[in-house]
Amino acid sequence: MNPSLLLPVAVAAPFVGAALAPLLGPRLRARSGYVLWLAFVPALALLAFVGPALRGRPATSNLAWVPDLGLGFTLRADGFSLLFALMVAVIGVLVTLYAASYLVPGERHGRFYGYLMTFGGAMLGLVLSDNLIALFAFWELTSIASFLLVGFWDSRAAARDGAVKALLVTAVGGLALLVAVALLGVAGHSATLSGLDLAALRASPLFPPALALVLVAAFTKSAQLPFHLWLPTAMEAPTPVSAFLHSATMVKAGVFLLAKFGFLLDGTSMAQVAMYVGLLTMFWGSYLALRQNDLKALLAYSTVSQLGILTAMYASYHPLGATAHLVNHAAFKAALFLVVGIIDHVTGSRDIRLLSGLGRRLPITTLLAVPAALSMAGVPPFGGFVSKELFYEAMRQEGWLPAAIAVTGSVMTFAYSLRFLSVFFGPYQAEAPHVHRPHAAFWLPVLPLTAAVVAFGVLPPQHTLATALTDLAAPGLGFHAEPLALWHGLSVTLALSVLTWLLGTALHLARDRFASLQEAFTPGWNANTVYYALLAGLERFASAFTRLTQGASFATHLRVLFVGMAAADAMRGYGLILPSLSPVPVDMALATGLVIAGIGGTLVTRSRLSALIYLGLAGVASTLIFVLLHAPDLALTQLLIDTVTVILFLSVFRFLPAMRRYSRPISLSVLDGIIAAGVAATVFTLLLAVQQPVAPRISEFFLRFSESLAGGANVVNTILVDFRGYDTLGEITVLVIAGLSVLALLRLQAQQPADGDRPSEAADGPGDAPEEASA
Amino acid sequence: MSKGPDVFFRTLVRPIVFALLALGFHFFLRGHNAPGGGFIAGLIVATAGLLVRMARRRGLLRIRSDVLMPIGLLLALGTGVAPMLVGRAFLTSAHGTLRLPGIGTFDWTSTALFDLGVFLVVVGATVTIIDLLAEEGGLAELLERGGRPGARKRADAGPEEGDDG
Numbered sequence: 001m002n003p004s005l006l007l008p009v010a011v012a013a014p015f016v017g018a019a020l021a022p023l024l025g026p027r028l029r030a031r032s033g034y035v036l037w038l039a040f041v042p043a044l045a046l047l048a049f050v051g052p053a054l055r056g057r058p059a060t061s062n063l064a065w066v067p068d069l070g071l072g073f074t075l076r077a078d079g080f081s082l083l084f085a086l087m088v089a090v091i092g093v094l095v096t097l098y099a100a101s102y103l104v105p106g107e108r109h110g111r112f113y114g115y116l117m118t119f120g121g122a123m124l125g126l127v128l129s130d131n132l133i134a135l136f137a138f139w140e141l142t143s144i145a146s147f148l149l150v151g152f153w154d155s156r157a158a159a160r161d162g163a164v165k166a167l168l169v170t171a172v173g174g175l176a177l178l179v180a181v182a183l184l185g186v187a188g189h190s191a192t193l194s195g196l197d198l199a200a201l202r203a204s205p206l207f208p209p210a211l212a213l214v215l216v217a218a219f220t221k222s223a224q225l226p227f228h229l230w231l232p233t234a235m236e237a238p239t240p241v242s243a244f245l246h247s248a249t250m251v252k253a254g255v256f257l258l259a260k261f262g263f264l265l266d267g268t269s270m271a272q273v274a275m276y277v278g279l280l281t282m283f284w285g286s287y288l289a290l291r292q293n294d295l296k297a298l299l300a301y302s303t304v305s306q307l308g309i310l311t312a313m314y315a316s317y318h319p320l321g322a323t324a325h326l327v328n329h330a331a332f333k334a335a336l337f338l339v340v341g342i343i344d345h346v347t348g349s350r351d352i353r354l355l356s357g358l359g360r361r362l363p364i365t366t367l368l369a370v371p372a373a374l375s376m377a378g379v380p381p382f383g384g385f386v387s388k389e390l391f392y393e394a395m396r397q398e399g400w401l402p403a404a405i406a407v408t409g410s411v412m413t414f415a416y417s418l419r420f421l422s423v424f425f426g427p428y429q430a431e432a433p434h435v436h437r438p439h440a441a442f443w444l445p446v447l448p449l450t451a452a453v454v455a456f457g458v459l460p461p462q463h464t465l466a467t468a469l470t471d472l473a474a475p476g477l478g479f480h481a482e483p484l485a486l487w488h489g490l491s492v493t494l495a496l497s498v499l500t501w502l503l504g505t506a507l508h509l510a511r512d513r514f515a516s517l518q519e520a521f522t523p524g525w526n527a528n529t530v531y532y533a534l535l536a537g538l539e540r541f542a543s544a545f546t547r548l549t550q551g552a553s554f555a556t557h558l559r560v561l562f563v564g565m566a567a568a569d570a571m572r573g574y575g576l577i578l579p580s581l582s583p584v585p586v587d588m589a590l591a592t593g594l595v596i597a598g599i600g601g602t603l604v605t606r607s608r609l610s611a612l613i614y615l616g617l618a619g620v621a622s623t624l625i626f627v628l629l630h631a632p633d634l635a636l637t638q639l640l641i642d643t644v645t646v647i648l649f650l651s652v653f654r655f656l657p658a659m660r661r662y663s664r665p666i667s668l669s670v671l672d673g674i675i676a677a678g679v680a681a682t683v684f685t686l687l688l689a690v691q692q693p694v695a696p697r698i699s700e701f702f703l704r705f706s707e708s709l710a711g712g713a714n715v716v717n718t719i720l721v722d723f724r725g726y727d728t729l730g731e732i733t734v735l736v737i738a739g740l741s742v743l744a745l746l747r748l749q750a751q752q753p754a755d756g757d758r759p760s761e762a763a764d765g766p767g768d769a770p771e772e773a774s775a
Numbered sequence: 776m777s778k779g780p781d782v783f784f785r786t787l788v789r790p791i792v793f794a795l796l797a798l799g800f801h802f803f804l805r806g807h808n809a810p811g812g813g814f815i816a817g818l819i820v821a822t823a824g825l826l827v828r829m830a831r832r833r834g835l836l837r838i839r840s841d842v843l844m845p846i847g848l849l850l851a852l853g854t855g856v857a858p859m860l861v862g863r864a865f866l867t868s869a870h871g872t873l874r875l876p877g878i879g880t881f882d883w884t885s886t887a888l889f890d891l892g893v894f895l896v897v898v899g900a901t902v903t904i905i906d907l908l909a910e911e912g913g914l915a916e917l918l919e920r921g922g923r924p925g926a927r928k929r930a931d932a933g934p935e936e937g938d939d940g
Contacts, residue, residue, distance in 0.1 A: 632810035633810045633811075633812070633815065636802075636810055636811075636815050637814065637815055637818065640815065640818035640819060640821075640822065641818065643822055644818065644821055644822060644825065644901065644905075647825050647829075648825075648904070648905065648908055651905075651908045651909050652908055710868060710870065710884070710886065711807070711868075711870030711871075711882065711884045712807035712808055712870075712884065712886075713807070713808040713809070714806060714807055714808050714809055714810065714811070714812070716810075716812075717806045717807050717811070717812040717890075718807065718886075720812060720814065720890075720893075721807075721812070721813070721868075721886040721889045721890045721893070722868045722884075722886045722889075725855070725866045725868075725886070725889060726865075726866060728851075728889075728893060729851055729852065729855065729866070732847065732848060732851060732892070732893055732896040732897075733848060735844075735896055735897065735900045736844040736845065736847075736848050736896055736899075736900060738900065739841070739844050739899065739900030739901075739903050739904060740841070740844065742903070742904045742907060742908075743841055743903060743907065746907040746908070747907060
């Protein structure tokens, strides 16, 4: 298969699916999922590139983007990227199929699938991008898709709050990544990840800040302390979304970044910091998971904790164990989320205290859940045990403190896994007296995930399936692959595992006492209270700043604007050489006199109608000036604009209060006079300054080539539509936005705002003419 | 005076609007070689729209004027994207001479389509704004009263005329 074709198609196909979803939604409703999963098929076909990737020759594709800047839309499927892309594709297919059963009638299906597909495409683009800027763009797109999906049930306040929180936190990381990407590109002399000059990068003074920013980006996305707060509230999203974005793929983007940039991190002091952040996150996440009564919240904090494990392992450069755990976690956590979705659907509850004994009523669901939960707990013979052993091994190499934190966190992990399982055992209890068994289409998508959980542990006995996957990642991350096995012989690590199970079981049995202990030691503040305090502070600052600069008084607003403008112009114009003045021709002096008379009349008149007439005078006199300067296009435009403005002004007269004069203190009049004089002086000086050519005049070029290049004799028009067509395109875009805004304000607004006798100052000025397209 | 604006005004508006539309068309076509172009032509048509609105209490166009904005923008954007399909840069223009045997020769340029987009956006935006403001502000009622600025408060305003959008 041609990589230059398949790679872009694999990324683009979900976006095509997203475009089709709104068309399918109204017709097929939830069943759209049975069509749309096909959008992930090209990504599944990337399996064809596994061979070359294993041999260390990744498939690449390059589309020209901005060739002048050396930018290309480069996709590169090295082993690790390929592993991630296949994971996204497989879980994408399963979740899309699952959603078809999960969504209830009356949902906005087109929108849901559209967002979901957009996310899938963005995630595939993120993991396959070699270009740093494209990587950043896809990174941000996943944040936006996550925002839309978390807020999907937007009538719930909690969903809106969760969506905003997720967006704000991940956007901070996105900004950090943007700066990091720029620094890396400059210091490493390349816009592609694979082309970075490592020696130059490490020697550069930009290296430490770039690395720190990469870590901030990774920590926000992967919900590491203290940014973990957004992930639990993101669970307001529909459950397929939680399984796909917030456990299996998107939250791993930060870990992905850490892994990809692992070669940068290796051997720096920041690696130690990152490892401890990961460990503390792991500890704190599992501590909080124990406190949850909602099954989904339990899984959310568990995800935070597991992401901590991945961060700690990638940061301390144990890529083998980290990658093994990455795959295991994706499988068991996605399965558990989907199981919770089923439980929620059939019993109407996710509260652990209200549920028990589901095993007998939902035998298949239970069979699917138990191996996944045991894998999460790190019990053999499932995949989670293998990678948990590797985690212990890695942390033991790092020292006794990391190992101690790892074991403590894992004990709590074991305990909450048992708590999760408790809903399946014991006497039956649920809100609904009879639960209907989920139909096969609902649980079938979970089956491959649970099968993978088992296979990663036991199949084949000596050289497990997970080994094949870590082998694939090895050349991409540059580590030496080793076969993974369930049985490593008697070792300290195994002893630690046994200790974990014993203590975990004890903790589970004593959970009520531990819960009251947790209750007693809950501090008055946490990451959430800090977040809301910061948010409130930002809002206060924003409104104070707005009041100060754009307050209720139009006059104050104008003062701030003019002083700012004059100051900026004065700074920019400082040191310019001014040309000497030439005598003014009589006709020009007359026309200018008319303009001044018009403006003066507007200022002194007491009637709005006569002010309007004076304004018209000033406009027509300006037209005259353009005529005198031999600029017929400008003259015509000015005349038309003026006509339209005057008549439009007439049409809104009835909304305006009568003109009134407000006495203002003499000091304010003096201040306004000074501001006016200052602005006039600055603008006049600037106008003079720009007469002095600092470079060859471009107008010569336009005059010479208008006919030959643009095929038109009217230079003004060829500039507008051809030479500087880009500007015009921007201007008409602004015009459309302005037109639509007026439409929205006047027609779509249900209620006209009360527009009584708002105090308006005498300076109440003429309305703005529509912006004209300037050459 | 009877209902509606002045009868002379109403009578004269018809030929004036016709002349303005013709003028706008003319300015649009000659724009590439003489003063004119999509922007100016658009404004001329907009003044025609104003006149119609003042005389007849209905809009110039039978179709919705607001849809002209996105259509024009897409057209302008399309002429920018089209050259990319043949591997040229965004907004690259082409021009030449078309010889039709027996009829004559015509100079053509691809920027005329871009200019048409500009024209449609300008007409769409201005006519939309004019219609909205005139509806809300009661331009026709204002003219009925002989140009005096009317009631200051809107509370006494009757139901607005039908939405012609």
